[in-house]
Amino acid sequence: MGAAVAFEGVVALLDRFPALAGADLSVQAGEMVCLRGPNGAGKSTLLRACAGLVPVRGERAEVLGFDLKAQRRSVRPHVGLLGHRSPLYGDLRVDDQLRHCADVHRAGVPEVSAAIERFALGGRLGEVAIRRLSEGQQRRVALACLTIARPRLWLLDEPHAGLDTVSRDALDELLADAVEAGATVMFATHETDRSRVAAARQVMLAGGRVEPTAPVSQTNGPTDVA
């Protein structure tokens, strides 16, 4: 399979600050990658850059075959991004939100039903306003929306945050299923145990650059600086 992400010397400026300062990264299609590093290392910016939401420069910046320097907008429909905060409308009910996601991503009833079942969002929970849900429940709705979108590249920033143990395991299972279905997954986390269980490859970031990587099985002990 080809490269899902091919970055060479990628620079991304946020208010003139180089959040990515010459990042080199290659992620193969169907691969699962865990981004790690201290706060401010550029993990979130890297994920947003891959989603085509941040202007980038550099020698090469391709995601799913799209050149981000020239056609940043084109990659967006193929990418799913879940940031620190869940992108949900607090005043909508859970079922309204899922229907909206399905309409935007042209998904059908089967996809919505599968997501509702997978994240246990059916029954009376569907009629509750998102603002009234706990943080973990909101995260589940956001993950359900991501599932409905069926992206080719999953980008998740601290996806386990706010979830209980059962939901965390369900998330790991979801990501594994996505990879098995041919999608590529990149997620940033500070949680060492999760990065070990789920990720096939760890990528360390520091100062807006990607540091040399090693397979998870070869790493010993927690390496997170945060």
Added chain:
Amino acid sequence: MWREIWLVCRKDMIIEWRARVTLVQIVPTVLLVLVVFAFALDANPSLLGAGAGGLFWVAVLFGAVLGAKRSFDIEAEGGNLDALRLGGLVPAAILWGKAAALALQLVLVGVFAAAGLLVLYSVTVHDWLLIVVAGLCGMAAFAICGTLYGAMTVGLRSADTLLPLLLIPVAAPVLLAGTRAFDVALGTSADQGWSWTALLAVVLVTYVAVGWAAAGPLLEDA
């Protein structure tokens, strides 16, 4: 494109239906503005009647500022604007969908404000058609203008103060032409009401043109 505009507009209208912010917060504020003006003018019927057209548009403009702010607050929350962009929605569809929803909400505000004028200021309408046409043109213009500036200030820390500061001066032509048209429709002026309505339509078309040109730059990296 039309499908995407409809998606955004429908989503905003469902949010309004669930939260009822326009009905419960903006409409009462607009009515309160009319009441406060009545107090300020010492409940003088002739003064209130003479200024009714202008007071209507000032009150609705306040409503437009609140509505535009709310319209983009819900997008800034949790990164919803990014989610719309990742859904492949083009900036123009997001802008026009939100403008359409805001226009519908302002029509609701306008209906209550007009009822407020009739009850509080005891005005008599001489030309209902002129009121309706001028009102719709004005609401649409406010909605487009509000959406443009809402998009411009979304996510900014100073958005609360910046939005009215930017919006009110640019909405002045609507305020002026709308007031003149309403004065004629309410029988307090013998001016050419339809000429002022035509000017409102020209302003509206200008805002539409600016909206088409500005949607991309405003919402691409907002």
